[in-house]
Amino acid sequence: MNIEKLCPHCLREIYNKETVTECPHCHKSLGHIENLPHHLKQMTVLAGKYLVGDVIGEGGFGITYVGLDLNLELKVAIKEFYPNGYATRENKTTTKITIYSGKNEETVKKWRESFINEARSLAKFSGLKGVVGVKDFFQENNTAYIIMEYVEGETLKNYMKKNGGKVDPAWLFKSIEPVMIALGQIHKAGIIHRDISPDNIMLMPDGSMKLLDFGAARSFEGEGEKSLSVMLKPGYAPEEQYRSHGKQGPWSDVYALGGTIYKAITGVTPPESMERLRKDELLPPRTYEASLTDTQENAILKAMALFAENRYQTMEEFHEGIYETDQAAAVKDVKSTKDIKNIKRKNYVPLIAVSSSMILILALVLFLMIYQRHRLELAGKEAVESEIRSTENDELSSETDEGETIEEETSEEEADEEASEEEEIDITAELTDYAENYSDYLCDD
Secondary structure: OOHHHEOOOOOOEOOOHHHOOEOOOOOOEOOOOOOOOOOOOOOOEEOOOEEEEEEEEEOOOEEEEEEEEOOOOEEEEEEEEOOEOOEEOOOOOOOOOEEOOOOHHHHHHHHHHHHHHHHHHHHHHOOOOOEOOEEEEEEEOOEEEEEEEOOOOEEHHHHHHHOOOOOOHHHHHHHHHHHHHHHHHHHHOOEEOOOOOHHHEEEOOOOOEEEOOOOOOEEOOOOOOOOOOOOOOOOOOOHHHHOOOOOOOHHHHHHHHHHHHHHHHHOOOOOOHHHHHHOOOOOOHHHOOOOOOHHHHHHHHHHOOOOHHHOOOOHHHHHHHHHHHHHHHHHHHHHHHHHHHHHHHHHHHHHHHHHHHHHHHHHHHHHHHHHHHHHHHHHHHHHHHHHHHHHHHOOOOOHHHHHHHHHHHHHHHHHHHHHHHHHHHHHHHHHHHHHHHHHHHHHHO
């Protein structure tokens, strides 16, 4: 590879560089190159194999450059340890940084050693989907460097700016999940990020996200009462990060990621944690975004609890609060619906049986009443005909005999009617007993 043909800004090859004044890839000027005095100059070579291009990011503890691995001919990101306010550099004369003299020198030295140690640890997690992989690390220029994979995309902060200042919650929860899972694994190794915010999360072309800039990362295991450096990003830093002896841990990153999610969904930067201690004016996220579920809102608010003991203690707990709680609730709702349906089916069986038996009883009683009425009508008709015949045969008999005959006939008629009534009562009683026994049988089932 001919370095002379590379763009000093994006480090991509320009075949006709001698005839153009602007890079056809990044569209920056090739004739006039500007940079700040404390930045490394473009085209500087580090460790004999890493070529430095433009600055692509800068924070309180470091500067990130676009770079090129000259051996592998691969684009990389170069993170330089540069504690702003504690060091300086004049790039016109040197590539080395100078630590301000005084009591800060030993502090900066410890930070630099931690920077390298955490880079060594983070290299073990290069295979995780949600973080940018670490490829190399070394010390040079009185400072330290981490070589990371270069990711194409844009920061969540820039994406939000281009989309009205906030994003759809469903899309965010799907895209940011790999970051949460990766942070959980990194925390288990005893490392916390301490600088999570929308400008440190990169949105990849496939829609997923990666966490950038572990320059402020520190080990929290075995710290005890030792001081951790104060690293602040207003709105995202929990109250314990404002105190040099504040107890920091995974719960600190939980707060920062909760604040990042809050900002992305609502478009509103959370108030500083120290201001919240005086007067907490953090509004529930559903004040700005009604599509959030109750469980999602509760999870975000718990992650952003002012005091560490009230927050989720691990990123896994936060993940469960956002994702698995909703899934479990959905499954529970489905099961509850099925149980209700089964209960209704079980209750319907005896109801249907009892209703059927009652209908049958009513039908039988109605049939019996019609049948008995018909029999009475026939009996009356026969009695009338018999009386007429008797009258014709005995018309010559005396009045006394006629009266006796009529009395006998009337007695016979009354006897017949009483017998019919007794027979009707017996049949009705039998049907009623049968219906009651049938109903008891169905209810027992």
